[in-house]
Structures are given as C-alpha cells and as structure tokens.
Amino acid sequence: MPFLLCNMSGGRAQLCLELHRNSYHFLRRPPSQAAQKTFRALLTLPRQSTEPQEGPGEIAEQLPPSPVRGGIFWSRALEAQVPPGFSAKEAASWLRAAREARVVSLERGGCGRSSNRLARLSDGSRACVRYGINPEQIQGEALSYHLAGLLGMQERLPPLALSRVDARGGQWAQVRDEVRGSHWAEGAVVSLAQWVDNLTDVVAPAPWRAEAGAAAGGRRLQPLAAGELQGLGPAQLVELVQWSDLILFDYLTANFDRLVSNLFSLQWDPRVMHRATSNLHRAPNGGLVFLDNEAGLVHGYRLLAMWDKYNEPLLRSVCVFREATAQRVRDLHHLRNAASELLRLYRTQEPLAELLGFLSDQQAQLLQERIDFVHKHILHCKAKASAL
Template sequence: MRRVDAVIMAGLAFTLGFVLGMVIQLPVITLPLNEKHFENTDPKFGVRSGSEGSARKQLSPDNPLRLLKPSTHGVVYPQNNGTNSYLLGQGDYGGSQHASSGTSPARESVIRNRESAERPAVVDGVLWSEATEKKCPGGFTEEDQKSWKSKIDKTKVVKLETGCGRMQNRMATFKDAVRACVRYRVNTDQLQGEIFSYYLSKLLGIDNVPPSSLHLVNTMDDRWRTVTGEIANSKWADDKVVIFTQFVEGLKPSYIPVEFRDEDRKLHPRQDLIHSKGPEDLCDLVQWSDLIVFDYLTANLDRVVNNMFNRQWNPNMMNTPAHNLERTSGGRLIFLDNESGLFHGYRLLDKYASYHRTLLDALCVFRNSTARAIERLHHSGSVGEELNKMFSQNEALFNQIPRLPQKNAKILQQRISDVYDQIQKCKKQYA
C-alpha cells in the first residue's frame, strides 16, 4: 500500500512540475492565430513590456507595427505594408513563409491578379499607352506661343541684366514683371539653330521647348528706351535680331534616367523596370523618349551628349544633372539652349554622331503623336519645306536671318528616316 501511495504522489509531483514549467516558459507577447482577429479595419495588438499593465497600442500608417518594442523573448512581428489587413498563415505564428508579407499564398495570388487586371497598360506595343500619357503634366501650347509673341511685341522692357547663359545673353524683365531670356549672337547660325529647333519641336508636337520668337533691338523704340544703358553695356548692336525665350520660374536640375546612364543602356517595352516605375518616373521616361528623338534629329551636342562625351574625364558625369535640361515643380521637362541644333551640330557629326546613335539604339518606346509625326515626315520627304514655311508664317522678321539651307534639310530628312527605321525595328522585335 505504501508503495502504491508513493507511485501516485510521484506522478502528481511530475505532472505539477511539467505544468508549472510550461507556464514559466510562455512568451510575454502572444499573437492570435485566427484570421478573424485581423480582419478588423482598426486592428490592435496587446503589447506588454514585462508588466501586466502596459497600454495597448493602435496600428496605423503613422504607427507601424515595426516601431513597437520587440518582446524580450524575440517574438517576430509581421511587417506593416501600409494596409490595415494582417493575414498570417495557418499554424504557429511566424511559421508561414508568407507571414512577413502579411498575405497567404491564395490571397496573394488573388490580389496580384486583381491588380494586374486593374492596372492600365504602361505601353501599347512600342508606344506609351494613352493612360500613361494622361498622367503626365501638359507642356507649352499654341496659345502660349501666341500670348508670348503678343507680349514681346507690345510690352516694355524695364530691366536688362546678365543671365541666361554665357557671353552676351541677357535676362530681360518686362513691365508686368514677366521675364525672358534674350539670346544675342554674332554668328547667325546659332540664332538659326535656336529658332529652327523650336519650330521643329512644334512640327513634331513635342511641347517641352519654351515659346521663342525673333525680335529686333531698337533703342529708338519706346519698348527699349528704359534699358538703352544696359544695351550699350552689353555691347549689343542696334537693329540686331535677338531671340526672346520665355523664362520659366522655379526650375530644378533634371538627372539622366538610369536606363540611359550605363553602357548597356536600354528602354524597351518588355523590361520589368517599366512596370515597376511610379507615375512620376514614367512621365520622365515618356518625355525622355521625346528628348532622345528631338536631340537625334537636331544633332544637339550640348545636352546629354555633353555628359556622355565628358565621361572620359569624369566617370561620374552620367550621374550629374543633364546639361541644358531642367524640370518644373510639376515634373515637366524643359529643353533649354538648342542653339547647336541643325547647324553647328550637323557640322560636327563626324565627331559626335556615335553618341546620338547610341541613345537612339537604346530607345524602343515612343510617344504616339511623335511616332505619327515621324512617319508622316518620313513618307512626305518634305521636312525642310514644312519647317521653312512654318518659320516664315509665324515670324514677322523671317527675312532677317537665312532660312534652313537645302543641305541641312537633307541631313534632317535622313535623320527622320533613321528614327522611323528604329521605330519599325522595335515594332518587329516587340510585335
């Protein structure tokens, strides 16, 4: 009998010891395992930091779960991915491989398929989709150009000061406080390059170039009389043609997208990069596709080619702001200083053509309207005639500087065909 009692007492002692041991080893923080606990739109977790009376903390975007103090027992919290749903896999907390993403495999698949169906296409073949373009800020309009021409024809210049680049360029301030960059050049071809590049952008429907127009310096004109002293100090000749370009306030530097920085540069429609970009980055790429086409046609060597060429002395050159390219606070790129286009750039094609070609070869996504304009001009073969006609119809002083020469028109027409061929090549590759 004593032996039986001893066995019973030993069994009771072992059982009590085991239960007591399990209680002591329980973690300070416990997480519920039932998904119903997490479906509340205002989820909360009970948190203790060693004492029973700790306050419960509410989770929100301003108070993410990862900011809560971890348990002294090392309990791993699920990550807050910016949603109000915290779904853990079935079984022990932290035991599911999907716990950190907050989504079960089945739910993750449903969400992924739903997002894919709801997300507008970024590209349509080799063209930026309409949905993508609609999210981008608008550029300069035909009305902006008309308004600008009216202003410089009628409004008095009250201040002329250094600015807007090197040499004899000046910043002009009108009576209504609006400002303009005034381009003064001794060499006519630099004025031609600036003004004809502007009208080419209009012919292509590229709206990133600020409104520009020819004007005549005339110290006897009432619009100039207030600044005759500044004109003399600038060593401007009277009755000299200048270009007034609208000054855009609040511009910031613009950087070259990563797609075009390295030797393996490429922007093609099947890249995962395109589909992982946010709206602002996508709009940059939409505008950069126009910039590469525009600079290829004009052979502008004073923008991205400037960065590429100088990389041989400065390896970080492609990580610095693009030359003569700025952006507005709303994300619109502004193509500045195009005076090397169509004239000076064409004379230096032997030296710089490879840089332009490298950028064009890297591009396989185009803006729809730009691609249509290229196709039309390629088939018509009349870009020179159209450009000269647009210039003479819009500029009262068109006879003050030479028209686009036939030689330059032929080079431009060939470069339009180059862009057209690149578009066709991309279509065949990504049909």
C-alpha cells in the same frame, strides 16, 4: 568664335561645349546615390531619391499593368499623366505680348553666358535674351523651336520669339545704355525666351545612368523596351515618356549640348551621368522643360562628324515612343517634306524669320535623312517587339 575649335578634341572640345552651354538659375537636388551598375538591375529597383516622387497634387494614380501598347507605344493612360507644358494658347498669348512690350531693364546672370541678359518687359513678364556668338546659334534655336512644333512636342519648350536690337528706338529704347554696354552689334537678331520660375535640375533616368558605363567601355547600348519597364513607378514612367521625345528631338536636331555633352564628359568625369543634365530642367508641376536649343540644326549639323557618335547610340537606346510623335515622323518620312513644312511653319509664326534665313539645301537634306533614320529605327523596334 571660330568653329574649328569645335573640331578639336580633349580640353578644346570641352571649351567649345561650354561656350554653347546656357543654364538657368534653379534649385539643385542632391546627386544620385544609386550604386547599381547593370541596366536591368536599375530598371527593377524601387524609386530612389533622385527620381521624380509622387506627393500631394502630383502623379499618384494607379496605372494599368502594362505602360506600353502595341509593343512600342506608351499607353494612353500613361501619356494622360504627363504634366502639361506650355499650351498653344498660353504660348501664343506670351509671344504676342513679348513682341509688343518694351524692354525696361536688362540684367546680367540667370540666362547662361555673359553675353546674354535677363530682360524685364513692360508688361511685367521676364525673358531670357540670347545673343549668339554667331548668328547661326540664334537661327538654330528658332528653327529648333518650330521643329518641335512640327513634331507635336513644342509644349516642352519655352515660347520663343525673335527681336532685332535697335538702341535708337522701339522695343529697346528704354535700355539703350545697357544695350551699348553689352557690346551687342546694332541690328543683331536675338531671341526672347519666356522666363520660367522655380526650375530644378534633372538627372538622367536610371536606364541612361546605367548605360553610361557601357558607353564609356565601348559596349553597345541596349534599347529601353517594353519588357524592361517592370518595377518602375508611375512617376518614373511618366518621366521616361518625356525623355523618349527628348532623345528623338535631340537626334533630329543633332543637339550636342544636352545629354550628349554629359556622355562626352565621361572621359573626364565618370560620375557625370549622375549629375544634372545640361539644358534640361523640371517645372514645379513635374514636367520637363527643354531649354537652350541653339546647338540644334544649323550648328549641330556643321559638327555631325564629332557628335553623332553620341547622338546615334542614344537614339538606338529608345524603343518605346509616344504614338503621336511616331506618327509625325512617319508622315514626314512618307511625304519627304520635313524642310518645306518647317519653313512654312517658321515663316507663318515668326515675323522676323527672313532676317535669319533658313536651312541650306544641304542642311534641309540632312534633316530629311535624319527623319528617315528615326522612322527606320521605329520600324526596327516594332519588328523586334512583334518577334517576342
């Protein structure tokens, strides 16, 4: 599929966006019924049915009066309430098993576009197999996964490994007919991402739903800051902790196929911000899962001119951060080594890294520039908080 399609606007741009969108089967929640429009009014509303709810076994602990410390960092007590994601130990175990297992069946459906498959592995587990329209999509997904590790937020992404398709033997021998029927190129590199059961969709929290109207009308987005969190319950605050990481991550990778795609669709659908967010789901324990990151880095950097007008305002809409995330960004800014550290991590943890290659020099420079921009934004938020 030629990339110039993505440089178009209107219907063609929407078509391009859909070609890159993968979605999982999940239970759908009813759309939001919120009718308030202003940012501050929404922040002080009691919890609505579309927001995460407390219940048996879920977030119910009373948090300290202030969810923010130091003006811009989520409190440690609040961060402790964030549901765990994929632990490093669990991820390493799954990746080791997935690389050693044989693929015993390939099924259509459940993993996005028609070229993808749901694989059943010989150890009994399942994985989404993604075959990119272009190899840079698989490269972007793999690099995004390891960048999340560099930033300390990899637990929010399903474990992901690369595999080389070989219908003649090895891992793919038992499904050679299915592989041939899929029209995958022999020797193509695909990604295997751990399948996650019982995911539900996620609607953007109130602040971004409210700001959708402002974005559509051309008014400047207002930052989610410490002074505007009163009235929110523990579950809402815990979700915002995860969203602050997500928006920062999507800015760094220039991922246009998540919340940005919803903002883009406002020109056709004024209610889109009250609908499910693309490639973002909630696990049964309430934790967010950042799925399908193939639009990030390589492909996203190619299309910065089209999508940064959405990604940059989204980043500016966040002025509260996980301190650990801010520290990672600060270190990468001061050491000027974002690309080299990503390359080191990628080669260390992915045996097939050399088959897809790495970022070009220009892309590596873009990554460092975006790290620097995020660091500058965090300092700006800190200065504003100190002036209050």
